[in-house]
Amino acid sequence: MQTMAGSEDQKFSLQEVLDTFKLCLSENKEVYLEQYVAGWRGLVKFLNSLGSVFGFISKDAVGKIQILVNYMNGENASHYATVQSMVKYEVDNNLVDVNKKGSHPESGCRTLLRLHRALRWLELFLDRLRTSTEDSKTSALCAEAYNESLAQHHPWMIRKAAGMAFLVLPGRQTFFEVMNVGPPEQVVAKLGEALPLISEVYQITEDLYAQHNMLDLP
Numbered sequence: 001m002q003t004m005a006g007s008e009d010q011k012f013s014l015q016e017v018l019d020t021f022k023l024c025l026s027e028n029k030e031v032y033l034e035q036y037v038a039g040w041r042g043l044v045k046f047l048n049s050l051g052s053v054f055g056f057i058s059k060d061a062v063g064k065i066q067i068l069v070n071y072m073n074g075e076n077a078s079h080y081a082t083v084q085s086m087v088k089y090e091v092d093n094n095l096v097d098v099n100k101k102g103s104h105p106e107s108g109c110r111t112l113l114r115l116h117r118a119l120r121w122l123e124l125f126l127d128r129l130r131t132s133t134e135d136s137k138t139s140a141l142c143a144e145a146y147n148e149s150l151a152q153h154h155p156w157m158i159r160k161a162a163g164m165a166f167l168v169l170p171g172r173q174t175f176f177e178v179m180n181v182g183p184p185e186q187v188v189a190k191l192g193e194a195l196p197l198i199s200e201v202y203q204i205t206e207d208l209y210a211q212h213n214m215l216d217l218p
């Protein structure tokens with residue numbers, strides 16, 4: 001029973017992640033941190049189901065999720081309801097290291113920025129998956145998406161390690177199966193549904209960070 005529940009807990013469904021990103025946006029287009037973090041949790045589940053080669057990636061993501069969760073549950077929780085309120089609170093109170101790491105190396109703002117950049121990778125990767133053909137190589141799609149986004153923020157060592165991990169990604173068919181959505185046409189449709197939502201969340205966050213000159217936080 002225990003193990004059944006455990007494996008159930010690990011089960012990924014693209015639908016679930018799609019739903020959390022849908023719930024991310026408030027009526028006035030603020031990004032709820034709780035749903036944002038939940039979306040990442042779902043993605044990490046998926047990554048974990050692909051095998052231990054991706055452990056170093058999911059570990060980094062989990063660490064960053066945890067930093068945000070700690071703020072969300074901490075004494076200033078009320079300021080960590082949305083990305084907008086977090087940015088305002090941390091900026092107004094000088095809680096962000098702007099040029100180089102100093103007394104706030106793990107601010108919510110810089111931590112979320114890392115996930116935000118990864119969200120761009122996800123957007124590019126999912127779009128490539130959506131438009132891919134049966135003989136497309138997931139590793140190539142993933143590497144292209146990575147090179148266009150996250151890689152530009154990563155040092156050589158990380159790029160190297162990421163590139164090696166991509167090589168062992170399962171093929172397109174297996175990949176689609178793990179998504180738990182149904183036959184390939186349905187996966188493609190689901191991706192088409194999910195992408196605009198992910199893009200919107202990405203763009204709103206991007207604009208907010210740009211307004212505050214925070215796209216390069218150390």
Ligand SMILES: CCCCCCCCCCCCC/C=C/[C@@H](O)[C@H](COP(=O)(O)O)NC(=O)CCCCCCCCCCCCCCC
Nearest residue numbers: 043044046047056057060061114115118121142146158162
């Ligand atoms: C589909 C599987 C491939 C997943 C590949 C994701 C992109 C590769 C990321 C490589 C990150 C390597 C780990 C280390 C990262 C850090 O150095 C670096 C900088 O952090 P720092 O400033 O605190 O030092 N961290 C980051 O850039 C954050 C990375 C967060 C990556 C989260 C990736 C989650 C992937 C979820 C895959 C889900 C696919 C879903 C398809 C339906």
